[in-house]
Amino acid sequence: MQVASSETYEIRGSDDIVVVRQAVRQRAVALGFNLVDQTKIVTAASELARNTLQHGGGGKAAIEVVKNSVTSGLKLTFTDEGPGIPDIALAMKDGYTSKTGMGLGLGGAKRLSNEFEIESQPGQGTRVAILRWKGL
């Protein structure tokens, strides 16, 4: 897998969630994602960007266009230096509720993606990456 392009956005307020999902939409359209796949990756981006803001106290979103020998895709990586997630398995469960969310953020974003990675250290922050391939 090689990275064809990369851009980074700061997430500091709820306006930035809109900026991130519009940037993801533009990339998905440019890559030729169909409408359903565009909607899925944009929605997943919105959930994860809100997690970064609300749970992580803000952070960054990296949008990468990636290619393998067969197709191309979008990889989104959200990082924060917030309190971290003490129990990732619990946080992935539907219905797990943080202060403001409905608890669909992580589990929902995973279901809307082809690949999902999460790393979190209590006190050091969280990194969540999702990947959606075109046409998969």
Added chain:
Amino acid sequence: MERIPILKMGEFLLVTIQVDMHDRLALTLQDDLTAQIVARKAHGVLIDISALEMVDSFIGRMLSNIANMAKLLDAETVVVGMQPSVAITLVELGMPMRGIRTALDIEKGMAALHAFTGNRSFSLSDGVLTETNEEDDAGSVL
């Protein structure tokens, strides 16, 4: 401050969401709508989301909240015009959308609101307020 306009059509309120809403704007709409239901004595709310390319859990929860709050204020809510790609994504996301009635377009949504609220006429006879329901209560729930 940015706001989404709320129009009055007879006893109904009509909202067309045409922008990609940030979270504060969604919360403002929720507050404005509940205030307007009371101020304008509305019995129904029609929310057109045909221009929305994405509904995430926050916007979904806002729509669900509006429907539940409106219900407590004696108003029915119908959400119309959801794009198929949005419906597919909401189901995969696992968003329950509790208490939300939907219709395919504004015309069908208005017809549904009329059906929900049309049988609610009151007459004052002998100083006693009596409700005249043409259909029984079960008929008002789809």
